[in-house]
Amino acid sequence: GAAAEPPPKLVLDLERLGELEGVEVAPLARYAATIQAQRGDYNGKVLSIRKDDLRTLAVIYDERPSVLADRLVAWGVLNADAAEAVTDEE
Ligand code: C2E
Ligand code: C2E
């Protein structure tokens, strides 16, 4: 049944991220670039990230994870179905 479904993955749109400019976007862009470098994953149009990474980014942005997730969706860099599954509990 639906209860056994895994939560949707957090997927960053790297092409959209590359189009955005400004100080607000810079920490996310650096973080994504670091993950790409650690994986050696340079050719993707998208990047699947860990839930823990969104929590780390929420600390960097000084927002609750759910608020940051909604903002990333508004920027067009995060899939909306994954953002809906983000909760602020540990
Ligand atoms: P690590 O966390 O010790 O993971 C070692 C390897 O286990 C990874 O090599 C990958 O092949 C696999 N692995 C670990 N967790 C997952 C997972 O959730 N899904 C998949 N598909 N594979 C997983 P890889 O990809 O070359 O990454 C090397 C190191 O780079 C990782 O060592 C970790 O320290 C860092 N890293 C890579 N991607 C991420 C990320 O999305 N977030 C964070 N925080 N670190 C990452
Ligand atoms: P999916 O997770 O829905 O990903 C669909 C496609 O999005 C992938 O096709 C790939 O082109 C792209 N994609 C998603 N995340 C990343 C990323 O972090 N880096 C890059 N470079 N591309 C990404 P692909 O590679 O043919 O994989 C098809 C399906 O195979 C994936 O669907 C997933 O279900 C599975 N898969 C592939 N690699 C892994 C993996 O490391 N771990 C797990 N658990 N499944 C994987």
Ligand code: C2E
């Ligand atoms: P995925 O590969 O389909 O993994 C889904 C979930 O299974 C991960 O969610 C994590 O909870 C667990 N998992 C998979 N492999 C490992 C592992 O080697 N060690 C541990 N401790 N847990 C594992 P999570 O962390 O939210 O990651 C979401 C997606 O982000 C992964 O989907 C994968 O596409 C990507 N990812 C995360 N970390 C890495 C990494 O180190 N390397 C690569 N290549 N991809 C990663």
